[in-house]
Amino acid sequence: MNEPKRKKRVVSGIRPTGPLHIGHLHGVIEPWRDMQDDYDCYFFIADYHALTNWSENMDVKKNAMEVALDMLASGLDPEKSTIFRQSDIVEIPQFHLVLSMFSPVGWLLRNPTYKDQVEQLKIESPNYGFLGYPVLQSADVLMYEGELVPIGKDQAAHLNLTIDLAETMTTKFGKLFPVPEYLHSEFATVPGSDNRKMSKSYGNVINIKDSEKQTTKVIKSYYTDPLKPYMGDPGHPNDCPVFYLDKIYVKDKDELGRIRKTCESGERGCGQCKAELAEACNNYLRPIRERRAELEQNPEKVLKVLADGAEKARKIAEKVLARTLKAVTIR
Ligand code: ADP
Numbered sequence: 001m002n003e004p005k006r007k008k009r010v011v012s013g014i015r016p017t018g019p020l021h022i023g024h025l026h027g028v029i030e031p032w033r034d035m036q037d038d039y040d041c042y043f044f045i046a047d048y049h050a051l052t053n054w055s056e057n058m059d060v061k062k063n064a065m066e067v068a069l070d071m072l073a074s075g076l077d078p079e080k081s082t083i084f085r086q087s088d089i090v091e092i093p094q095f096h097l098v099l100s101m102f103s104p105v106g107w108l109l110r111n112p113t114y115k116d117q118v119e120q121l122k123i124e125s126p127n128y129g130f131l132g133y134p135v136l137q138s139a140d141v142l143m144y145e146g147e148l149v150p151i152g153k154d155q156a157a158h159l160n161l162t163i164d165l166a167e168t169m170t171t172k173f174g175k176l177f178p179v180p181e182y183l184h185s186e187f188a189t190v191p192g193s194d195n196r197k198m199s200k201s202y203g204n205v206i207n208i209k210d211s212e213k214q215t216t217k218v219i220k221s222y223y224t225d226p227l228k229p230y231m232g233d234p235g236h237p238n239d240c241p242v243f244y245l246d247k248i249y250v251k252d253k254d255e256l257g258r259i260r261k262t263c264e265s266g267e268r269g270c271g272q273c274k275a276e277l278a279e280a281c282n283n284y285l286r287p288i289r290e291r292r293a294e295l296e297q298n299p300e301k302v303l304k305v306l307a308d309g310a311e312k313a314r315k316i317a318e319k320v321l322a323r324t325l326k327a328v329t330i331r
Contacts, residue, residue: 010039010183011146013046013086016063020070021205022285023190023198026248031150031185033075039183041081042144042313043071045306048086048093049137052130068302070208073292084309086140091317096139098324102168103135103161112157138162141180144316148183156182173327177320188248191241195223208285209292215285216278219245224270235263235270242273249280 014020014028032043045064064085076083086092108114108131118126129136141149141162149159159182166179189197192204199205206218222242228235237243237260250256259276262268295302325331 007038007040008147009042009145010035010148010150011042011044011141011144011180012150013044013049013140014067014071015046015050015052016060016067017050017058018063018200019066019207019209020074021190021198021200021207022281023192023205024070025074025208025288026188026190028187029071029074029076031187032081033077035150035183036077036080039148042146043076043081043083044140044309044313045071045085046140049133052133065299065302066209068306069292069295072295072302072305073288074208075288078305078309082309082312083305084313085306088306088310089143089313089317091314091321092136092139092143095143095317095321095324096136098328098330099139099142099165099169100132100135101328102172103132103138103165105131107161107164108132108134111161134158134161135165138165142166142177143320144313145177145320146180147178149180150183150185152185152187169324169327173324176323176327190248191223191244193218193222193241195241206281208288212282212286215282219274219278219281222274228266228270231269232266234266235268237263242270242277245277245281246273249277249284 012028012032014024020029032041035041045067047060047064050058050060050063068083068085071083072078111134114126114131114133117123117130123130137158138161140146141159142165149162151159159180163179163181166177169176170179192198192202193206194202194204196202196204206215210218219242223240225235225240227233240263243259243263246256246259250259259268259273263273322331
């Protein structure tokens, strides 16, 4: 009899900066959901990482719960995947500390995300944790012997340091954990109501947990093609965020074709389009929202999922940490 093929381990996390929006849903959570059958998935809520841009009114614990509800309601299945909170893995800070001793500051200063953010957000005195966040990210992957890290086309730089660090450690100490590889994935970039990338910081979002009424209100406020001020003017579906969302929510290909054609010919007005999209979007989100509301009534179920996930993840973390401490002669 053939042994069943061992599934490769995927590790990925999301920061709990607030409830998730439909950009996160279609850009991250659904791609994760679709990996669950083919890989041994470890998905975590990166609550330490949320401290990178800490602010007075932030409640990381509450946000982590919101994200857990969103993840579970959107189809991440604890029967298939290991779902946990980063801070529940007590080995992480210790492992991170050891890895930091092998992470040249030059690598961190050259990290394009760090450089961009310091410039764009005009951060005068970037903190040590922000400079070091790729080391914590590396700890997150290597701690559970991650083999594959899902990554969008232009995000390779995020993982390069993890790979370099894993190679450095392997060369010095032999194999403590695998050197991970990219799992190239197609991630959608969902546009928000102002036609920029949907992002909480732009205030242009539809949250998974929003009411149908709120969703309809936001969709009605979506960016309207300035070259189509009147009914009868031809539209430009390829550049239209409403049509982008139609491609997600209108499941019937013929119907989608009709929307495109009647928009381009000018027969269809933007008001009609938005009203129909609001209905399709609410229909799509309804079962997710219902599951979410149910889970919200049973927080102990969610906490149990996170506790079980942490227990499972810690079994690997303990071994990797012990091996690493021994290798560096601390133990
Ligand atoms: P972070 O700073 O951790 O990237 P974000 O909330 O901006 O926090 O994003 C978390 C993840 O969600 C990232 O992988 C990001 O690419 C994805 N994401 C965020 N906004 C969108 C969006 N509008 N469309 C698709 N994916 C998104």
